[in-house]
Every structure is written in structure tokens, then in C-alpha cells.
Amino acid sequence: MGVSPSLAFQNSFSVAINEIDQTGPNQSMKPKAALHVYEVRPRKDHRGVDLVSDVLPFGRLWYDKPGHAIGYAMHFSRSADAVVRVYDAAGNVIETHENSGDFKECS
Secondary structure: OOOOHHHHHHHHHHHHHHOEEOOOOOOOOEEOOOEEEEEEEEOOOOOOEEEEOOOOOOOEEEEOOHHHHHHHHHHHOOOOEEEEEEEOOOOOEEEEEEEOOOOOOOO
């Protein structure tokens, strides 16, 4: 016996309402911004780097240089807060780039 469609909708709606950031009585209600986390790791075959993140539509992208991967991550997350961590072959973080999602539409 499964969950009725109306009950499933009510549960998902209540979860969405609970995720809204209510900072005060006179503040506008806005959804919490998600933090996009990216990792730039050298490939095992020594042919460039992989850009890895859960927010990428294909999971992992291959780039020839770390700078190209960082540029794509910053562009892809221009409307969300993002952190890009660059790792060396030993797995140590060697660089961290942060981007605040300050993209504004033209009016």
C-alpha cells in the first residue's frame, strides 16, 4: 500500500515551506541559497584535471588546465554561492576560490 498522491504532495509542500529562511517578521521570505562545492583534481592519466561536483549536470568534466575548470565553475554558479577547491596529486588542497552569488538580472 503506497502513499496517496495528495499526502505525498502535502509532505513535499511542508518540507519546501520548512526550508524557507524567515529572518524576521518584516523580512521577505526567500529560499535558502545552496552552496555549490566543486573540486578540481588532477587526472590519474596526467592529461589535465577533472572538475567534480554534485551540481554539474554530468557529474564530472575534463579540462586541460585548472584555470579553465575554475572559470567554468564560477560561471556555472554565478547565481549561487560557490567554493572551488583545487587539489594536488597527493590530495592536499592547494587553492580555494570563493564566489558569492551576486548575479543580478538587467532591469
